[in-house]
Amino acid sequence: MNTIRAIVVDPNEEARLKVDEVEAPHPASSEALVRVFAVSLNLGEVRTTTRANAGWRPGWDLSGVVEQPAADGSGPPLGARVFGMVHSGSWAELVSVPTAFLSGIPENVTFAQAATLPVAGLTALHALEKGGFLLKRKVLVTGASGGVGHFACQLAKQAGAIVTALVRREERAACFHNIGLHRIVVGENVVAAQSFGPYDVIIDTLGGKSLNIVTTFLEKGGSCINVGAATEPEMTLQARLESLPVGVLVLDGIGSLTSVSNDLERLAxxxxDGLLQPQIDxxxxxxxxAEVTQSLLNRRIAGKAVLSIS
Structure with missing residues (x-):
């Protein structure tokens, strides 16, 4: 059996994770085999590792080089620099990636930058699209220093919105000054952002009680799109959905199979072009x-954490 190295769940290891030998991937005809150079971590997948069964392989985002093109002729050619996503198992040396979830990396974009884009970038992009036309509209982004929040602030600004970023701590506000946001609000309580409303669109990454509060900041006819529950990590998805205020939209996916590759290309x-700046903390x-996942779980990382695979 051919093997590769990958990160797997092992309850006996620190942070329940270790690099181990696993069976090499066998790509389907519509999948490219990618030699992975970098991956980025998302809070959702890291939280899953704390309760997943032994042997489970985490990882959504990746970037690298095509080692074997898709047999059906779709997707990038041999040797192409690419980035994309899988449902799980991207934290590995070699990964089979559906070409519908894969896109090329422009020459002046690094593997690390590209690896930050799939889950966080697509989530931010599609959440804002649910908000509709943004030119000169007031947009609030809660949890703005996180991966999704940071991208959402920049994308909303690029769309012509008047953006307010809400962050918990002063040191996390610094990263927004060089991207020219209209307002940066610092505070543990979301009420701190109320005075700059009412808002036409709210992108909420916090969930829980914070979400209930920020919905009262909406302009009549405005939209609130919830993309997570950072303040209540143990809440099940069903409980989260049942607790949402009336009228809140929930981002329930990251696009159709036909749109993901195109949207990844847009983000890259x-x-x-210098219009979007991945924040790699x-x-x-x-x-x-082990150390990196603990830092993420303890909320010591603003923006994205990236691991190199070697």
């Missing part, structure tokens, strides 16, 4: 997975 080109080797 914005980075290449930490870069480390994947051998440091």
């Amino acid at each position: 080109q914005m980075v290449a 930490l870069e480390a080797s994947w051998t440091e997975i």
Whole structure:
């Protein structure tokens, strides 16, 4: 059996994770085999590792080089620099990636930058699209220093919105000054953002009681799109849905199969053009997975953490 190295769940290891030997992937005809150079971590997948069964392989985002093109002729060619996403298992040396979830990396975009884009970037992009036309409209982003929040602030600004970013701590506000946001509000309580409303669109990453409060900041006819529950991580999805205020939209996916690749290309080109700046707070080797995941769970990382695979 051919094997590769990958990060797997092991309840006996620190942070329940370790690099181990696993069976090499066998791509389907519509999948490209990608040699992974970098992955980024998302809070949702990291939280799943704390309760997943032994042997489960985490990982959504990845970037690397095509080692074997898709047999059906779809997707990038051999040797292409690419980035994309899978449902699980991207934290590995080789990954089979559906070409519908894969896009090329522009020359002036790094593997680390590209790896931050799939889950967080697509979530922010599609949440804002649910909000509709944004030119000169007031937009509030809660949890703005997180991966999704940081992208949402920038994308809303690019669309012509008047953006208010809500962050918990002063040190996390610094990253927004160089992207020219209209307002940066610092506070543990979301009420701190009320005075700049009412808002036409709210992108909420916090959920829970904070979500109930911010919905009262909406303009009549405005939209609130919830993309997570950072303040109540143990809440099940069903309980989260049942607790949502009336009228709140929930982002229930990241687009159709036909749109993901195109949207990834849009995001990468914005980075290449200097219109979108991935916030990478930490870069480390994947051998440091235990330390990095603990930092993410303890909310010591603003923006994205990226691991190099070597």
